[in-house]
Amino acid sequence: MADLDQVMEPTGTIGQARRLQHACLQHGTAVIAMKPYAGGWLFWKENPSGVVLAPLQCLAYALSQPAVATVLPGCKTVEQLNAALAYLTAAPEDLDYSAVHTSARWALSSTCMYCNHCLPCPAAIDIGRVTRLADSFAASRSDSARQEYAGLSARASGCTQCGECLQRCPFGVNIISNMERAAETLGL
Numbered sequence: 035m036a037d038l039d040q041v042m043e044p045t046g047t048i049g050q051a052r053r054l055q056h057a058c059l060q061h062g063t064a065v066i067a068m069k070p071y072a073g074g075w076l077f078w079k080e081n082p083s084g085v086v087l088a089p090l091q092c093l094a095y096a097l098s099q100p101a102v103a104t105v106l107p108g109c110k111t112v113e114q115l116n117a118a119l120a121y122l123t124a125a126p127e128d129l130d131y132s133a134v135h136t137s138a139r140w141a142l143s144s145t146c147m148y149c150n151h152c153l154p155c156p157a158a159i160d161i162g163r164v165t166r167l168a169d170s171f172a173a174s175r176s177d178s179a180r181q182e183y184a185g186l187s188a189r190a191s192g193c194t195q196c197g198e199c200l201q202r203c204p205f206g207v208n209i210i211s212n213m214e215r216a217a218e219t220l221g222l
């Protein structure tokens with residue numbers, strides 16, 4: 035578990051959830067995310083996290099997490115159902131949940147959320163996916179992460195360390211270091 039502790043920056047319940055999600059991923063277990071709006075708590079401007087999110091941002095966050103295959107928002111009205119279905123046609127900027135970075139309660143600084151806000155990469159690396167695979171491998175040492183990585187058309191070893199992605203990552207992730215780690219553990 036020491037390796038995982040090094041790459042899983044979040045602490046407390048978020049860190050524990052990440053560990054469970056990576057374990058599910060490696061065992062081929064799909065996760066259904068429930069209560070993505072935290073009962074509406076995240077829409078409340080006085081919520082203690084200090085960050086107010088819109089429904090689409092909540093759905094985007096839940097669906098970007100490892101092993102999450104679908105999300106089940108509670109809808110009491112047709113309007114609420116339509117607000118959730120808007121995810122399917124939403125513009126990327128409407129799905130940007132990076133504001134959570136400003137809250138110490140989320141404790142996400144320097145942690146990759148696999149959101150791919152850092153793209154495009156000139157080397158065509160799917161940075162979020164590659165980082166997720168490296169984290170999953172660190173969590174379990176299973177072959178499935180390596181097998182998925184082997185099927186990618188652009189590998190971490192192709193990183194030229196140009197730094198373009200660093201300017202776009204809202205979470206302050208050391209992407210170059212993550213690409214080096216991925217190349218080292220998943221194969222070139």
Ligand code: SF4
Pocket residue numbers: 145146147148149150151152153161162165202203204205206207209
């Ligand atoms: S490096 Fe940053 S922008 Fe890229 S996937 Fe991770 S958190 Fe998102």
Ligand code: SF4
Pocket residue numbers: 154155156157158159161192193194195196197198199200209210213
């Ligand atoms: S530093 Fe590496 S991963 Fe980031 S944009 Fe450049 S080539 Fe892509």
